[in-house]
Amino acid sequence: MPLNRRDFLKLSAAGVGGALCADAANAAQRETKQLPPDAVGMLYDSSLCIGCKACMSACKDANNMPPETPGQPTPLWDTPPETSGRTLNVIKLYQNGSAEHKDQEVDGYAFMKRHCLHCVDPSCVSVCPVSAMTKDPMTGIVEHHADRCIGCRYCVYSCPFGIPKYEYEDAFGQIQKCQFCAHLQAKGVIPACCDVCPTGASLFGTVEDLKQESQRRLQMQTDQEYEFPRGKLGGGRPGHIAKASRYLKHVYGEKELGGTQVMYMSAVSFDKLGLPTNVPDFGYPTISEGIQHTLYKWMLGPAVLLSGLVYVVHRNTRNHHDDDHSDSETSSDKGTS
Amino acid sequence: MSTHAPIGGKLFTRPFYFFLLLFMIALAILATRFIFGLGSVTNLNDGYPWGIWIVIDVMIGTAFGCAGYAVALLVYLFNRGEYHPLVRSALMAGMFGYTLAGMAVMFDLGRYWQFYTLMMPGYVQYNSVMLEVAWCVMAYIVVLWIEFLPTFLERFGLKNLRQKLSKVLFIIIALGILLPTMHQSSLGTMAVVAGHQISPLWQTQLLPPLFLISALLMGYALVPFEAILASMGLRQPMETSLLAKISGVALAVTIFYLVLRFADLLWRGALGFAFESNLDALMFWVENLLFIVPVVLLAQRSSRTNPALIFISAVSLLLAGSIYRINTYIIGYHPAAGGTWHYFPSVAEIMLTVGIFSFEVILYLIFVKTLPVLHRA
Ligand code: SF4
Ligand code: SF4
Ligand code: SF4
Numbered sequence: 001m002p003l004n005r006r007d008f009l010k011l012s013a014a015g016v017g018g019a020l021c022a023d024a025a026n027a028a029q030r031e032t033k034q035l036p037p038d039a040v041g042m043l044y045d046s047s048l049c050i051g052c053k054a055c056m057s058a059c060k061d062a063n064n065m066p067p068e069t070p071g072q073p074t075p076l077w078d079t080p081p082e083t084s085g086r087t088l089n090v091i092k093l094y095q096n097g098s099a100e101h102k103d104q105e106v107d108g109y110a111f112m113k114r115h116c117l118h119c120v121d122p123s124c125v126s127v128c129p130v131s132a133m134t135k136d137p138m139t140g141i142v143e144h145h146a147d148r149c150i151g152c153r154y155c156v157y158s159c160p161f162g163i164p165k166y167e168y169e170d171a172f173g174q175i176q177k178c179q180f181c182a183h184l185q186a187k188g189v190i191p192a193c194c195d196v197c198p199t200g201a202s203l204f205g206t207v208e209d210l211k212q213e214s215q216r217r218l219q220m221q222t223d224q225e226y227e228f229p230r231g232k233l234g235g236g237r238p239g240h241i242a243k244a245s246r247y248l249k250h251v252y253g254e255k256e257l258g259g260t261q262v263m264y265m266s267a268v269s270f271d272k273l274g275l276p277t278n279v280p281d282f283g284y285p286t287i288s289e290g291i292q293h294t295l296y297k298w299m300l301g302p303a304v305l306l307s308g309l310v311y312v313v314h315r316n317t318r319n320h321h322d323d324d325h326s327d328s329e330t331s332s333d334k335g336t337s
Numbered sequence: 338m339s340t341h342a343p344i345g346g347k348l349f350t351r352p353f354y355f356f357l358l359l360f361m362i363a364l365a366i367l368a369t370r371f372i373f374g375l376g377s378v379t380n381l382n383d384g385y386p387w388g389i390w391i392v393i394d395v396m397i398g399t400a401f402g403c404a405g406y407a408v409a410l411l412v413y414l415f416n417r418g419e420y421h422p423l424v425r426s427a428l429m430a431g432m433f434g435y436t437l438a439g440m441a442v443m444f445d446l447g448r449y450w451q452f453y454t455l456m457m458p459g460y461v462q463y464n465s466v467m468l469e470v471a472w473c474v475m476a477y478i479v480v481l482w483i484e485f486l487p488t489f490l491e492r493f494g495l496k497n498l499r500q501k502l503s504k505v506l507f508i509i510i511a512l513g514i515l516l517p518t519m520h521q522s523s524l525g526t527m528a529v530v531a532g533h534q535i536s537p538l539w540q541t542q543l544l545p546p547l548f549l550i551s552a553l554l555m556g557y558a559l560v561p562f563e564a565i566l567a568s569m570g571l572r573q574p575m576e577t578s579l580l581a582k583i584s585g586v587a588l589a590v591t592i593f594y595l596v597l598r599f600a601d602l603l604w605r606g607a608l609g610f611a612f613e614s615n616l617d618a619l620m621f622w623v624e625n626l627l628f629i630v631p632v633v634l635l636a637q638r639s640s641r642t643n644p645a646l647i648f649i650s651a652v653s654l655l656l657a658g659s660i661y662r663i664n665t666y667i668i669g670y671h672p673a674a675g676g677t678w679h680y681f682p683s684v685a686e687i688m689l690t691v692g693i694f695s696f697e698v699i700l701y702l703i704f705v706k707t708l709p710v711l712h713r714a
Contacts, residue, residue, distance in 0.1 A: 114675060126465070129462055129465040284531070295522075
């Protein structure tokens with residue numbers, strides 16, 4: 001994928017002429033965004049997850065979210081099937097065949113945790129017209145600000161992971177998504193889901209450290225016992241002792257769509273767990289913003305175009321004798337009686 | 338010498354009351370939406386956050402509204418004065434289409450009361466394609482009303498003002514060509530960021546030019562569509578020779594569009610998806626056959642003077658452009674959100690859309706009967 005920018009004329013010529021199609025427009029792609037300096041993140045290790053859902057309940061508590069009881073006449077307990085306007089975090093189950101063996105694709109099962117991935121180059125931030133989605137320049141946390149959101153739901157439409165959700169049943173509904181417990185982190189507390197996770201399947205830390213930890217896990221010998229950190233990586237809590245899984249030799253989120261600060265490890269392939277795998281190494285905003293910026297480079301393009309148009313129109317309106325805009329005598333009063 | 342004149346006649350006819358009734362129903366639906374929330378009347382869900390209120394009322398509504406833009410382009414930019422008799426009614430179609438689309442956005446916004454943040458320097462986010470669309474559309478609505486102003490001024494005999502306006506009108510006309518060029522292409526760019534969520538049959542970096550050209554086409558199609566309906570329904574004389582010419586323009590642009598569309602599909606190697614057996618493929622062919630129909634019907638010069646063929650071609654083009662937009666944003670959209678999601682508009686959603694179009698018809702009837710809009714040879 002060529003990343004170099006070519007000039008405005010070339011793109012518009014190609015775009016309008018259509019001769020060069022897809023590749024020409026790639027010339028307009030903007031640079032990919034880089035990981036912020038103090039990026040914090042999460043490593044979710046599907047093989048360590050025991051499906052206890054303690055993180056779901058802690059998430060609801062920490063963020064004051066109501067329980068969700070779909071299809072139950074009497075609400076007994078919180079059972080959301082997906083993230084929604086009432087649920088920021090959900091543990092899902094992959095099952096196949098007899099579903100006997102953990103972390104096995106065939107006749108097995110595996111857990112998966114879904115919430116915002118805090119993309120390095122987030123679509124939701126790129127599309128929001130009023131900066132109601134922001135990415136912290138230091139920590140990289142992607143936050144939502146309902147007090148300025150207009151509810152256009154472009155973030156919902158464009159998020160490649162299907163994360164932001166709107167509250168349709170509320171006359172004054174708002175967008176909901178995981179904000180990495182930014183309110184807790186501001187007080188020096190780690191995100192609620194990582195805090196309560198008994199096995200360290202949800203592990204908090206800096207993205208740099210988490211990447212090293214994921215490399216350590218990829219070196220592990222399958223079925224040997226190891227210690228896995230819990231809560232915050234390097235936070236000093238006693239670890240969790242478990243056997244290393246048959247890890248896929250890939251950490252999801254290191255490259256996908258320009259990278260994500262929440263990363264995944266698993267023994268079951270990621271598409272089976274619901275993550276898009278057939279995706280480029282750059283975020284989609286590099287293309288959409290690239291096209292937009294190139295075409296309207298600092299509004300210069302439109303300004304030049306406008307002055308050209310004004311000139312042509314001015315010349316042409318003068319030439320019209322029967323013109324609507326330059327001759328009023330003939331057209332007034334005739335049929336008004 | 339040509340003139341424009343109101344056609345007069347009774348305003349409160351049966352059709353008028355019929356459309357008024359549809360409009361009243363829409364108002365009731367709106368009240369429900371604002372009291373109980375979007376979920377109470379729409380089938381929008383966590384997988385499909387955008388439904389027909391966005392895609393039909395706004396995207397297709399403004400594309401229909403490109404009549405003014407399309408004709409202005411011919412008349413002013415390419416200096417084809419012979420199309421001039423069509424300008425007023427085309428402008429009016431644009432004015433209604435855009436004004437109502439602008440209103441429809443407000444019904445769909447989940448937090449409409451914070452709409453003002455779109456204009457606040459501290460909040461606006463210049464990378465957002467939607468911001469540009471919002472600004473351009475708002476500006477263009479104003480431009481359209483100013484462009485149409487001479488018609489009001491004539492009606493009320495304000496010649497002085499009318500002449501003063503004429504002197505600066507050329508800037509407005511230029512803006513009236515620039516703004517739609519920008520936002521109609523950006524309505525295509527808006528889908529680019531959805532990436533893999535939109536089928537390769539529609540997801541392409543050529544979305545901006547394809548949306549722009551198809552919007553122009555819909556504009557050119559709306560002119561004969563409206564003219565022929567008016568001549569039948571309101572017993573107006575028909576400008577057959579002009580309609581023949583504009584059909585010729587539409588034909589050329591359609592061919593260009595189709596070449597670009599299929600060249601892009603071939604280039605990206607995406608045409609294979611058109612031969613799978615699923616809804617995407619079916620809708621792809623419906624869409625593109627509707628683009629091909631006018632090419633076949635209007636290929637011969639002689640057929641371009643046949644009002645029936647012109648009319649069928651125009652309807653076909655309007656449908657084609659509409660389905661192209663629905664396909665891109667709804668049918669071809671396969672949400673990344675977990676779970677299986679479906680979207681088909683609710684009765685209330687459809688009735689609101691019908692109500693908005695009815696309102697346009699009501700306005701049209703009022704305007705052509707009382708203002709000098711339609712052209713008299
Ligand atoms: S996962 Fe979606 S909501 Fe979260 S940062 Fe990325 S684009 Fe935004
Ligand atoms: S719904 Fe709100 S947060 Fe999402 S893109 Fe629109 S204004 Fe921004
Ligand atoms: S980081 Fe906080 S908001 Fe996000 S899933 Fe974990 S507990 Fe929920």
